[in-house]
Amino acid sequence: xxxYSPRRDFVIVEDYFTPxxxxxxxxxxxxxxxxxxxxxHHPHVKANRFHKNPKYPVKKYMCLGLYWDPRDYHYYxxxxxxxxxPYPIPRELEDLTFKILEEHFPTPSFSPEGVLIxxxxxxxxxxxxxxxxxxxxxxxxxxxxFGSTCRFFFEDEGGEMKEVRIPGxxxxxxxxxxxxxxxxxxxxxxxxxxxGAEKYLKNKERINLTIRQIYRAPA
Numbered sequence: 001x002x003x004y005s006p007r008r009d010f011v012i013v014e015d016y017f018t019p020x021x022x023x024x025x026x027x028x029x030x031x032x033x034x035x036x037x038x039x040x041h042h043p044h045v046k047a048n049r050f051h052k053n054p055k056y057p058v059k060k061y062m063c064l065g066l067y068w069d070p071r072d073y074h075y076y077x078x079x080x081x082x083x084x085x086p087y088p089i090p091r092e093l094e095d096l097t098f099k100i101l102e103e104h105f106p107t108p109s110f111s112p113e114g115v116l117i118x119x120x121x122x123x124x125x126x127x128x129x130x131x132x133x134x135x136x137x138x139x140x141x142x143x144x145x146f147g148s149t150c151r152f153f154f155e156d157e158g159g160e161m162k163e164v165r166i167p168g169x170x171x172x173x174x175x176x177x178x179x180x181x182x183x184x185x186x187x188x189x190x191x192x193x194x195x196g197a198e199k200y201l202k203n204k205e206r207i208n209l210t211i212r213q214i215y216r217a218p219a
Contacts, residue, residue: 019133140175147206151186168194
């Protein structure tokens, strides 16, 4: 396990998961992802004033807890097109989230309310953006990466864009001064599939989970 901070309040922990743990998480994710409604899908994104021909950039995605809709950047208790609730966040994932925070990013309080699961392939990238769709901007974002290594772009304290590699079986957390940093995902590196993922993913594929608190706790 290797832990480092590319900038203040941004932590990466490589080899957080053993191959066996990674395989177990991938099996759970892909089982849920097979559901025709609540599982992995690609949304039909509508044109807007920013994009004439928009397309959600990953191969497919799904949500747990609350549904984040890339058509309007809002969170919903149900999947709008079907009026069906997403899968709840599994208790074991909630427990893992609290464990990661306790070990690597102590946080006074955190309530995991929404999990976005993106399935990346060799032609998937995520442009620079700021995670600002959540009301709870004082809560960190916890990421889990399984499969291949990706390039992760981030804004340092001086506003300069930097990049770092995030391998499979790693976790990353950004909060505090880094919560509003610009960030994005670039190329997936070839032949970097992490141990434990071989049965579930192909070369240059990765599954990334981001766990968020969406709403502020009542005063």
